Amino acid sequence: MKIPYVVSTNSRNAYRTAEFMQQSNGEVQRRIIAENFEWDDGYTPPPLSFVAAIALSKIFHRINPLNRILRKDRDILMDLFPADIPLKYSVRFIEDEQYWKRSFNIKFPTRLELGVSFWKGKYLSTCLQEYLENAKPDLFLEDEAVELASLVSPYIYQLGLNQLQIIRQPKPPVPDPNTVEDNCEFSVPKLYDHIPLEPVLRKLYNLQEISLVFGLNNLGDEYMPRYFEFSIRDCESLCRGLEHLNHIKTIRINRSNLDCSKVKVILQNLVKKETIEELDFNHCKIGDYGMKALGGFIYVHKNIRRIRIANNRFKEIGVAGIAYALQMNPEAPIELIGKYLHRIYIYFSLNPMSLQCATTFAAAFVRCKEKPKTLIVNSCGFRGASAEKMAGLLCLNRGLTRLDMAANNLSGEAEATLLSALEQNKKILRIDLRRTHISEETQAKVDELLERNRNLVGQESEASEEIPPLYLKAKVDELLERNRNLIGQESEASEEIPPLYLNEPEYMIWEYNPNNPDYIPGRYPERVPEI
Template identity: 30%
Template sequence: MRIPHIINKNTFNEYKPSPESLELIGEGDRTLVSENFDWNKDHCPSLVDLCVQTISKYFHRNPILHKLPCVEHDHLLEIVSCDLPLIIAVTYIQDEYYWQRRYTTQFGLIHNRKPLDWTWKSLYLERSVQEILEQAQPQYNDEETFEEILSISAPYVQRLIITQLQSWKPPLTMEKEDIPEEYPTDHINFIFILRKLPLIREFDIVYGVNSAGEEFNLNMFKVSVADCQRLGRALLDLNYLTILRIHRSKIEYLHCQALMQNLIKNHTIVELDLSHCEIGDQGALCVANVLQCHPSLKILNLTDNNIREIGAEGLGFAMVQPGCADLEYLSLRLNPLGSEGVMCILRALVRCTIPTALSMSGSLFEGDTAENIALMLKMNDTLKRLELSSNWIGEEGGEALLQGLEVNTTLEYLDIRDTDVTSEQMKQIEKILMKNRCELHQPGEEIEEGIGEEEVEEKVVNYNTNESPEQALE
C-alpha cells in the first residue's frame, strides 16, 4: 500500500501498536491486520500505477504533471527522475517535495544557514549556480556559456555563496612552449555572471581553493587587482545587494582600493565583511572613505586585517563626520591596534553616537589603555556591547573599568575574558551590566566619586597623536 508523501511519517509512529499490545492473546491469530501497510507489496501493480510510471519515464518529452488527478500527481512527484533537464524541471515542477528530493539526492545535507524566505527550489538553484562557478576554469574564458543556467535560475537566486574559485591552468590545447613560467592569477570574470543575476541580496566569496590535491601551489590563493576591479564593477549591477562578504582571501591594499572605488557608488549595502584579509592601514583608509559617505552601511567587519594606528585613526575620523554611515556594529578584532590605535577609536566614541556594538578583542593594547576606556565609558551613552577579550587589563585596569561603569548606564555587555581581571571585579562588573540590562541603574549615580568631566575631555578628546586624521586619509 503506497502512502503519499503529503502524510507526515510521524503519523504512522503515533498509530503503531505498542510491543505490549502485540503480545496480547489473539494477536497472532488475526487475519485482518489494518496497521500493516505492506499487505499488497507482492501484488501486481494497478493499471493506474503503470500509467504513472510510464509518464515518469517520458516526462522530459511530455510534462503533463498538472493534468493528473491529485493522487496520481503526488505519486508522480515521488518517482519522477531527479536528473530531469533543469529547464523542464524549473518550468513545470513547483512542488517543494520534488526539489527537496532533488537537493538531498545531489547535494546531501545543507551546510549553510537558510534565509527566512527560503524554498527548496531556490536552495537547489542557488547551490547549482554555486557549483558551476566554483568549478569554472578561468583559462577558457567561457563565462558566456553559463547564460542558459543563469537565465533559468535568475528569478530564484537571491543568495550566492562562493567557497572557492579555480586558479588558472594551462589549457590542454596550449603548446608546451607557449605555457608561461608564472601562471596568471586572474579568476573568472563576474561582470557577465552577476549581470544575469540581478536579484542577489547576499554575495559571499572566498578567493582560494578547497581541494587542491597534488597540484597545490601558492598561486592558487593569489588574487589579482584586475579581479577586484571587475568584481567591483559587477557589484554595481546588483541593485538589491545588502550583504557583501569578501573574506579569507589575500585582499591587500591595492585590491581593497580597487573594490572601494566602485563600492563608494553603492547605496544599498548594509553589511560589509572583509574579515581575515590583509588590507592593512592603507586599505582601512580606503574603507574609511566609503564609511564617511555611505548612506546605509550598518555592519562593518574588519577582523584580522593587520590594521594599526594609522588605519584606526582614519576609521575614527570617518566616524565623527556628519555624513558617516549609521554604524551599529564595528569589528576590529585581531588587529594589532596597540594602545595608540585603540585611543584613536576612543576619541571618536566620545564625539559620535555610533556604533552600538564594538569589538577590539586581541588588539594588543596594554598600559593605561584600560583607564582610557573607562574614561570613554563615562562619556559615551550609546555603546551597548563592547568586546575587549584577550588584551592586558589587569587588576588596576579592572578597577578603572568599575569606576567607569558606575557612571555608564547604557553598556549591557562587556567581554573581558583573558584580560587578567580578578574574579571579584568580574562579578561586580556583571552586576552593573545586569542593572543596565534591566534598566535599574539610575543615571548619575555615584558620579561624584569619579573623575570630573573636564578632565575626561582633556585626556580623551584632546589626546595628541603624531599625525592628524585628515593627514592620514590623504
C-alpha cells in the same frame, strides 16, 4: 477457477515442499513457487493511476503532465520524479519544495543545511556554485555559463563561492640553440586571472548577497601561494557585474589576498551603489591605505551599515581613517560589524592594536556624534595602558550597550578602571570578559552592575510618559529662565570636577583631547592648587 478451492487441503499438505528442502541451494534461489497457492493473500495490486505515474516520471523531459492531471496525482509524481532531470525541463515547471529538498539531499549528500525555507533557490544556487567553482578559466564557456545563470536567476537570492580556479600559468618556452631568449622561469609574467564574473552576475537580477573566496580548497601537497592571488582585472569584472544588480545588499570577500589597491578599486565602483548595506572583508590583507579608503567610503555612502574587517593588517593610520569617519557623523548610521541591528556596530577582533591605536580609537568613540551601540575588540592585544583606555571608554561614552573584550589582558589597573566606569555607566547591558585575567570578585561585581542596568531599561521612558505636557512646558520655561540668570556666572562645582580647576583651559584640553598618550578616560590628573 481458483485452485485452493478445488484441490483439498490434505492434498496440498502432502505435496508441499519439506522445510529442510526449502533451505537447499536449489530451492533458495527459486523465484517462482508454483505450489504456493496463498501468494496473493494480503496483497493489493496498485491502481492504474500509480502505474501511469511511474511511467510518466521516467519521460518528464518529453511529456509534462503537471498541468493536465489532478492535484493528488501531481503529489504522487513529485515523489517519483528522479533528481537528475535536466534543469531546463524542471526549473520552470516544478515548484514543489519537497522535490527540491529531496534533489538537494541526493545530489549534495555531504552538505548539511539548516533553517532553509526556500529549497528550490538553495538547490539552484548550489548547482550554480558547483559549476562556477569547478570552471577552468582556460576552457570557460561564457555562453554556457550565461545560459545557466539566466535559467536560475529568478530563484537565487544568495550566491556563495568557496573557491575559484585560477588561470593556468604558462611555462617557459623550450630553449633554442640558435636564438638568445630569456628562459628564466621567474621572468615569465605571472597571471592571476579567474573566470570573468561579469556575464554571470549581470543575469542574477534578484541577487541580494554574494560571498567570494579567491583560492582553492583541498590542495594538500600541491599548495602554491599563487593559487590565492587575484588580479585587478578580477575586481573590475566583479564590480561591472554588480552594477547591474539593483537589489544587492551584502558583499563578502574572505580569506583572500585582498590588499589596499584591490579594495580601493572595489570601493570606488561601489560608492554609488546605494543598495549596499554590508561589506565583509574578514581575514584579508587590507593595510592602512585601504582602511583610509574604507573610512572615506563610510563617510560618503548613505546606506552602509555593517563593515567586517577582522584579521587584517592595518595599524595606527588605518584606525585613524575609521575614527575620522565615525567622528564626522556620516549620513548613514554605520554598524561596523554585527548581527544585531544597532545604529553602530564595531568589530575589530583579531587586529593587534598598539597603545597609539587604542588611544586613537578611544578618542573616536568619545568624540563621535553617532554614538556606537556595540563594540567588539576580542583578541586585539590590549594590556596595561591600552587595556585601561578601552575599559575607561564606558565613563565617557554612554551609548554602548554591548562591549566584547575577550582574550585581552585586563589585569591590574585596567580592572579597577573597568569597575569604576561600570558604576557610572547605566546603559551598558552586556560585557564579554572571557580570558581577560580578571578575578572572580571582579566578574561577580560586573555581573551585578549589568543586572542593575538591565533592570533600569525602559524606566526613564516610562517616567516621561507620566509627566503631563503642561507641566513639561512650565518646567522647560523655568529651566530656561534659570540659565538666563546664570549668564556670565561661574559654573557650579560638581563631585567629578574640583572647584579650583573649573575655569582652567588646561583642564578642558585634557578632558577633550584623548590623543594625549597619558590620558585615561574617566580619570583626571592630579593637580596642585596654587596658593
